[in-house]
Amino acid sequence: MRALVARGLPVDFTWCEGEARARALSEATGAVGRRLDLTDRAALQGFLRAVVDEGAPDVVLHCAAVSQARGLQDLTDDDWDRAVEVNGRSAFALCRALGPAMGARGGGDIVLVGALDRGQTLPLPVHFAATQGMLSAMTMALGKALGPVGVRVNMVALGPLGEGLSRALPASLVEDYRAFSALRRLGTAEEVARVLAWLALENTFMTGRVVTANGGI
Amino acid sequence: MTGRLEGTRCLVTGGSRGLGRELCLAFAREGARVAFTFRRREADAEDTTLRLRALGCEPQCFQGDVADGAHAQAVVGALTRAWGGLDVLVNNAGVQHVVPLALLEEPDWDLMLNTCLKGPYLFSRAALRGMIRARKGTILNVGVFSSERIVEAPAHYAAAKAGLRGLTDALAREVGRHGVRVNMLSPGLLDVGLGRMLMPHRVEEYRAQAALGRTGTAEEVARMAVFLVSDENTFMTGARVTPDGGL
Incomplete structure (x- = not known):
């Protein structure tokens, strides 16, 4: 958000929890924040229809994700469903609705934010890992599906940050991560935001790819 | 955005033409100090030099074989004396040689491996001593899409670049703790290099298979490289960036 606003771009964002943070961000950046629960399919559909009606954006970032630090035996079906809904299905719905509309306006960039490129072997919560695999495979197929209309779709697979999930x-x-990653540290939201802004605003020839920004794991 | 590499000391191997030249020009446009190496084509090197001067950059230019360890040491030594060190090394030098494996001669294999794999080892070794001492630096290895997936491509070229991918991963891990980042940029078919050597029907095949329906330009790939080597990029290391039009 701040990385895009810093480049002088008009930005809208959605949020679900953390109303105070969303308000503070709006006040600090002038960006318009809208509350949206990505598990509410009707609300998501209505929101996407409104975005298309207002004029499809040039750039879309899908950052929303949920996870719970639970072992396999403690994960419930509801945990699984919620992770799939927020981390995966909402990205699919977003691309399905906005991709063609962006293409009709001359093209654009969609960047999906995830956490794994399948090059790593990490003991992550199973439901979360599954959705990240979904996201990376979907990125490949979305790149193929939307490339012909000039919309690039890529994913950034982040390493652990000092905040958020x-x-x-x-x-x-x-x-373990600190000890074994090449840079021997966690990332910050600010530095991965620069990667997202680069991919969203400066890339013209890459699509369907997963780029890692994880400090070397 | 300009000035993103203001004062940054960059060395590009194989910088006299093609993508290497575009990398030099893109870095110079962003305010970098630029040096490049070339092997044989003096006229191309002169042309690159003139283009860099037109951008207000006075480049350092070195002729030699990247697979010659003495050359690598001499280049890095000269830049260290001239600039006080090196911030960015781009291992770009390659060989364009399209021939089926059944007809490939051993000297051709050796030339490819020496240029595309041994060269990056020698130049990285030479550059790393200063970077580790400074606890800062970045190495960008230029690969190729054909080492990432199954496509019809010269086997010795794909093999050398796949080796470079391994070198990137291992080196990123080895030197990350010293503040040095190592990444790989593996473009698809471009308007330079291999893209100019292939038969037209092969280029058409590429366009038909690529989601974006086109080959790329060296200029757009070079623009992507600017971020990768800049101080804006602080958390990517061991990463592969593959701008191939969605092949």
Whole structure:
């Protein structure tokens, strides 16, 4: 958000929880925030229809994700369904609705934010890992599907950050990551935002790809 | 955005033409100090030099074989004396040689491996000592899409670049703790290099298979490289970036 606003771009965003943070972000950046629960299919559909009616955007970033730090035996079907709904299905719905509309306007960029490119072997929550695999495979197919209309779709697979979902990781896993990643540290939201902005605004020839920004794991 | 590489000391191997030249020009446009190497084509090197000067950049230019360890040491040594060090190394030098494996001669295999794999090893080794001492630096290895997936491509070229991919991964891991990042940029078929050597029907095949329906330009790939080597990129290492039009 801040990386895009810093480049002078008009930005809208959605949020679900953390109303105070969303309000503060709106006040600080001038960006318009709208509350949207991505598990509410009707609300998502209505939101996407409104976006298309207002004029499809040039750039879309899908950052929303949920996870719970639970072992396999403790995961419920509801945990699974919610992760699939937020992390995967909402990205699909978004691309299905906005991709063609962006293409009709001359093209654009969709960047999906995830956490795995399948090059790593990590003890992550199973439902979360499954949705990340879904996201990376979907990126490949979306690149093919929307490339002909001039819409590029790529994914950035992030490593653990010092904030956000990473806070739910077990402390031992975070320490393992620090010890074994090439850069020996966690990332920051600010530095991965620069990667997202680069991919969304400066890439013209890459689509359907997963790019890692993970400090070397 | 300009000035993203202001004062950054960059060395590009194989910079006299093709993607290497575009990398030099893109870096210079962003305010970098640029040096490049070339092997044989003096006229191309002169042309690149003139183009860089037109951008207000006074390049350092070195002739030699990237597979010659003494050459690598001499280039990095000269730049260290001239600039006080090196911030960015781009291992770009390659060989364009299209021939089926059944007809490939051993010297051709050796030339390819020496240029595309041994060269990056020698130049990285030479550059890393200063980078590790400075606890800062970035190496960008230029690969090729054909080492990432099954496509019809010269086997020795794909093999050398696949080796370079391994070198990228291992080196990223080895030197990350010293503040040095190592990434790989593996473009698809472009308007330079291999893209100019293939038969027209092969290029058409590529366009038909690529989601974006076209080959790329060296200029757009070079623009992507600017971010990868800049100080804006602080968390990507061991990463592969494959701008191939969605092949």
